[in-house]
Amino acid sequence: MDIQADLKGAIQRAIHALYGVSPDEVTLQPTKKEFEGLYTFVTFPLTKPLRKSPADIGQAIGQYLIDHSGLVSRFNVVQGFLNLSLTDAIWLGVLEAIHTDPSFGTLPAKNQEHAKPESVMVEFSSPNTNKPLHLGHLRNNFLGDSVSRILKANGYDVVKTCLVNDRGIHICKSMLAYQRFGTDASGRGETPESTGMKGDHLVGKYYVLFDKAYKAEIAELLAIGMAPEDAEKKAPLMQAVQQMLRQWEQGDPEIVSLWQTMNSWVYAGFAETYRSIGVSFDKTYYESNTYLLGKDVIEEGLAAGVFYRKPDNSIWIDLTEEGLDHKLVLRADGTSVYITQDLGTTDLKVNDFQNNRLIWVVGNEQDYHFAVLFAIMRRLGRPYANGLYHLSYGMVDLPSGKMKSREGTVVDADDLVQEVIDAAAQAADEAVKGDLNDFSAEGKADLFRMIGLGALKYFLLKVDAQKRMTFNPADSVDVHGHTGPYIQYTHARIRSVLRKAAAQQLAFDTIGTATTLDDIEQQLIFLLNTYPQRVQEAGADLAPSYIAQYAYELAKTYNQLFDRLSILKETDADKQQTRLVLSKVVAETIQQAMGLLGVDVPEKM
RNA sequence: GGCUUUGUAGUUCAACGGAUAGAAUAGACGUUUCCUAAACGUUAGAUCCGGGUUCGAUUCCCGGCGAAGCCA
Numbered sequence: 001m002d003i004q005a006d007l008k009g010a011i012q013r014a015i016h017a018l019y020g021v022s023p024d025e026v027t028l029q030p031t032k033k034e035f036e037g038l039y040t041f042v043t044f045p046l047t048k049p050l051r052k053s054p055a056d057i058g059q060a061i062g063q064y065l066i067d068h069s070g071l072v073s074r075f076n077v078v079q080g081f082l083n084l085s086l087t088d089a090i091w092l093g094v095l096e097a098i099h100t101d102p103s104f105g106t107l108p109a110k111n112q113e114h115a116k117p118e119s120v121m122v123e124f125s126s127p128n129t130n131k132p133l134h135l136g137h138l139r140n141n142f143l144g145d146s147v148s149r150i151l152k153a154n155g156y157d158v159v160k161t162c163l164v165n166d167r168g169i170h171i172c173k174s175m176l177a178y179q180r181f182g183t184d185a186s187g188r189g190e191t192p193e194s195t196g197m198k199g200d201h202l203v204g205k206y207y208v209l210f211d212k213a214y215k216a217e218i219a220e221l222l223a224i225g226m227a228p229e230d231a232e233k234k235a236p237l238m239q240a241v242q243q244m245l246r247q248w249e250q251g252d253p254e255i256v257s258l259w260q261t262m263n264s265w266v267y268a269g270f271a272e273t274y275r276s277i278g279v280s281f282d283k284t285y286y287e288s289n290t291y292l293l294g295k296d297v298i299e300e301g302l303a304a305g306v307f308y309r310k311p312d313n314s315i316w317i318d319l320t321e322e323g324l325d326h327k328l329v330l331r332a333d334g335t336s337v338y339i340t341q342d343l344g345t346t347d348l349k350v351n352d353f354q355n356n357r358l359i360w361v362v363g364n365e366q367d368y369h370f371a372v373l374f375a376i377m378r379r380l381g382r383p384y385a386n387g388l389y390h391l392s393y394g395m396v397d398l399p400s401g402k403m404k405s406r407e408g409t410v411v412d413a414d415d416l417v418q419e420v421i422d423a424a425a426q427a428a429d430e431a432v433k434g435d436l437n438d439f440s441a442e443g444k445a446d447l448f449r450m451i452g453l454g455a456l457k458y459f460l461l462k463v464d465a466q467k468r469m470t471f472n473p474a475d476s477v478d479v480h481g482h483t484g485p486y487i488q489y490t491h492a493r494i495r496s497v498l499r500k501a502a503a504q505q506l507a508f509d510t511i512g513t514a515t516t517l518d519d520i521e522q523q524l525i526f527l528l529n530t531y532p533q534r535v536q537e538a539g540a541d542l543a544p545s546y547i548a549q550y551a552y553e554l555a556k557t558y559n560q561l562f563d564r565l566s567i568l569k570e571t572d573a574d575k576q577q578t579r580l581v582l583s584k585v586v587a588e589t590i591q592q593a594m595g596l597l598g599v600d601v602p603e604k605m
Numbered sequence: 606g607g608c609u610u611u612g613u614a615g616u617u618c619a620a621c622g623g624a625u626a627g628a629a630u631a632g633a634c635g636u637u638u639c640c641u642a643a644a645c646g647u648u649a650g651a652u653c654c655g656g657g658u659u660c661g662a663u664u665c666c667c668g669g670c671g672a673a674g675c676c677a
Contacts, residue, residue, distance in 0.1 A: 032624065042623060044660060054660085080660085081624060323608080325676070367609060368675050394610080395673080402673090431643050451643095463618065468611070468673065475617065479643050481629040482618075489643050497640055537621095549619070552628085559644060568640040605643075 010069040014061045019050055037083030038526045044080035054080030088517045091525045098528055099585050105531050105592045109155040119157040122148045124361035129166045129266040130174045131204035133273050133413035135396050139460045144361040145279045146544035149596045154539035159353050162281040167288040172244045174203050175258055177210035192265050199265025293344025298330050306379045322375045342373050357387035364392040391542050394468035421452035423477030447602055451485050454599045458484030461597050462548040482552055490555035491601040494587040501580050511581045512574025520561045527554050531589055551593040558586050
């Protein structure tokens with residue numbers, strides 16, 4: 001049952017009955033807290049056509065709804081705002097409907113009849129195999145993972161993919177540094193086993209070593225008076241690493257073998273990180289397999305007149321009509337640029353999975369790149385061209401400013417995860433009544449992991465993805481206020497009540513029949529009722545932050561109820577039964593909403 | 606230089622064109638014979654500047670100023 005739609009219909013009928021006109025659409029908004037009522041209908045827009053004052057219109061509609069709709073119990077009018085309260089019977093009906101609907105919050109599968117696309121690919125993470133994941137990757141991973149879950153709840157088939165950047169000059173840098181500094185004369189070198197380091201961290205160490213040594217070389221060249229630009233190019237290490245890249249491309253067995261070895265270390269490290277943050281992929285693509293793709297697309301575009309050739313033989317596209325620029329798509333020497341690969345890779349992905357919608361979760365520094373990519377796909381007439389979407393997100397700053405890998409101000413993902421878990425354990429220690437005595441050591445570890453990760457994920461997801469955000473480590477491990485642990489705690493509290501109710505043989509399979517509802521209970525049911533809508537909006541806008549905000553609102557409202565009304569000590573059996581059902585539904589909805597963020601909720605904490 | 610994004614309490618974030626701009630945190634003050642106080646309540650505090658569009662603008666448009674990114 002859809003209360004909001006029913007109410008809209010009733011308002012429409014009221015306006016028709018009273019004034020003989022039928023507005024195309026009436027919109028309802030939630031009533032502001034300071035006023036009584038749960039739904040507000042704004043009458044300002046009607047004043048002009050009806051030539052009546054907004055307050056009069058509100059008064060008339062309100063009265064009509066009371067007399068005829070059977071939905072409205074009370075109303076009040078403030079200027080052009082008609083605030084409506086619905087009857088307890090309606091809310092009890094809503095609660096009953098939610099309670100008995102096993103698929104509440106999950107929308108039916110998108111099928112062929114739907115105009116909307118039904119199958120989505122979400123590509124995210126995009127790690128480089130020369131260094132471990134960092135804070136920026138975490139925002140990316142959590143966004144991608146959450147958006148996938150939200151789309152699934154919206155009834156889409158979702159394929160999660162990851163394109164690994166496993167080749168190129170930067171990969172060679174760590175390889176070269178390893179050859180130089182990490183191996184002895186016989187070629188025997190450090191390994192994750194010999195050092196006890198995680199593979200990605202070990203490789204990352206050499207990437208940093210390269211940069212150091214390279215900087216030193218440049219400094220020497222500058223000292224003998226070379227121009228900075230020349231120095232960067234002429235430094236022996238740069239020469240060597242470029243030579244190595246050529247060898248890799250020619251398939252030099254020694255280089256390829258080193259590349260495979262080091263990458264395998266990195267993948268083992270990544271696997272561990274992904275497992276620890278609860279992120280997985282259905283399919284992983286490797287750039288080493290795809291970087292040569294796309295040249296056939298260039299040929300196709302040339303033949304179709306989409307691209308043009310310059311005198312120097314380079315190939316371009318004119319996108320000035322789209323408000324973009326002239327863009328190079330193939331170099332004069334016939335080698336690819338970044339966009340060339342992406343053209344080919346996009347075709348490949350569609351060919352593999354037949355998705356009619358593709359989403360890339362990539363930082364907003366690539367906004368231009370994707371605008372160009374999509375424009376080209378449209379020009380080429382790809383049938384899926386209108387289903388391409390760049391989920392662009394802002395950089396994560398530290399309170400001290402921008403993260404810079406060269407200056408060592410990056411926040412390592414593994415370190416951070418460990419830190420938030422430790423902080424969760426610390427917070428549990430400090431909690432006044434947290435009774436964790438019946439937890440095993442292993443159970444505690446699980447719990448702290450759940451809470452720490454919950455804090456981190458929630459912290460990164462509650463902010464609008466589009467926006468640049470500041471990551472304050474101290475805030476991120478906070479368990480008070482607008483945080484993941486606050487919501488987790490609320491869930492654990494409710495579960496505790498339900499356990500005790502069950503232990504006392506209290507029945508809460510059905511709601512009490514002759515119940516009157518407190519305001520706060522009405523509010524809670526109202527909130528619960530909006531959950532499917534929230535999921536839908538979050539799916540349409542690809543915005544996990546909507547879900548995060550919702551979960552907080554729900555938890556906060558429940559905590560208020562919890563503080564104001566008793567449950568286990570309630571003497572009216574009907575009321576108690578209703579409150580227990582309400583509690584159960586709230587717990588389940590919190591669990592679902594947090595699940596969409598990839599956050600687990602504990603039964604106890 | 607061109608294009609894009611962004612500017613809200615001390616701080617971190619909210620607000621389909623709607624009411625007295627909401628939260629959280631930090632500050633001040635309270636609430637536990639009672640279901641988990643990791644909770645709840647009270648209090649103080651903000652829309653970068655200037656125009657425009659209209660019943661109404663944090664939101665939309667134009668012009669500045671500040672921050673960031675991309676393209677040469």
